[in-house]
Amino acid sequence: xxxxxxxxxxxxxxxxxxxxxxxxxxxxxxxxxxxxxxxxxxxxxxxxxxxxxxxxxxxxxxxxxxxxxxxxxxxxxxxxxxxxxxxxxxxxxxxxxxxxxxxxxxxxxxxxxxxxxxxxxxxxxxxxxxxxxxxxxxxxxxxxxxxxxxxxxxxxxxxxxxxxxxxxxxxxxxxxx
Numbered sequence: 001x002x003x004x005x006x007x008x009x010x011x012x013x014x015x016x017x018x019x020x021x022x023x024x025x026x027x028x029x030x031x032x033x034x035x036x037x038x039x040x041x042x043x044x045x046x047x048x049x050x051x052x053x054x055x056x057x058x059x060x061x062x063x064x065x066x067x068x069x070x071x072x073x074x075x076x077x078x079x080x081x082x083x084x085x086x087x088x089x090x091x092x093x094x095x096x097x098x099x100x101x102x103x104x105x106x107x108x109x110x111x112x113x114x115x116x117x118x119x120x121x122x123x124x125x126x127x128x129x130x131x132x133x134x135x136x137x138x139x140x141x142x143x144x145x146x147x148x149x150x151x152x153x154x155x156x157x158x159x160x161x162x163x164x165x166x167x168x169x170x171x172x173x174x175x176x177x
Contacts, residue, residue, distance in 0.1 A: 029074060032057060034174060036065055037075065041172040044078035081171065089134040091141050092163040095149065096127035103154030104128070110152060116144055127159065 029037060035055040039046050052062035069075045084092065099107070104122065111120050111131065119132040131149075135141045145158055 027072070029069070033065060033069060033074075036062060037069065037172055038174075040066075040075070040078070079171075081169075084134050088136050091135050091137055092166065093133050093135075093141055094161040094163070095131040095133055095145060096159040096161070097129040097131065097149060097152075097155055098127050098157040098159075099129075099152070100154035100156065101128070103152070107152050107154065114144070114148070116140070 032055050036051055039051050039054050048059050048062055048066075051066070052059045055062055055065075057065070066075065084090075107129070108120075108122075111117055111129070114133075116133045116135050117131050118134055119130075121130045122128065123130050133141070133144060135144060141160070141162075145160060149155060149158055
């Protein structure tokens with residue numbers, strides 16, 4: 001301890017122990033943030049110089065904005081948009097699952113382990129779970145539904161909606177302005 005520094009009290013954490021960081025409440029993105037988010041949603045490989053020019057801010061400001069948006073949980077990661085059909089996954093379907101509520105925790109882990117499941121939502125309505133699945137063909141879809149999904153604990157019914165055309169796929173949906 002340096003000369004003249006106050007001594008910590010009896011309940012103070014040790015000097016080498018980091019204090020938990022207080023998270024400030026996230027604020028809604030402003031128009032500059034939205035330009036940055038849109039640029040990254042369009043192409044996550046966009047360089048900081050180009051993002052700064054698009055947002056009409058300095059590189060440092062663009063970098064700090066991206067860091068804040070990430071720290072606040074607004075930007076949660078970067079991803080690739082794949083052409084699933086060209087990857088051999090020619091069948092896309094929504095599978096609605098109805099079942100008993102006590103089994104939802106166990107089924108949540110099992111559903112998360114299925115590589116065919118792109119999205120899994122627990123919902124309120126005529127179904128309890130909605131899955132977005134991508135498979136190579138209808139034989140694999142049949143196997144997923146009849147063999148694996150319908151044998152899960154508590155599953156009482158499934159309904160399958162086969163996608164015939166993907167019309168809109170927005171990586172980011174922005175609120176009305």
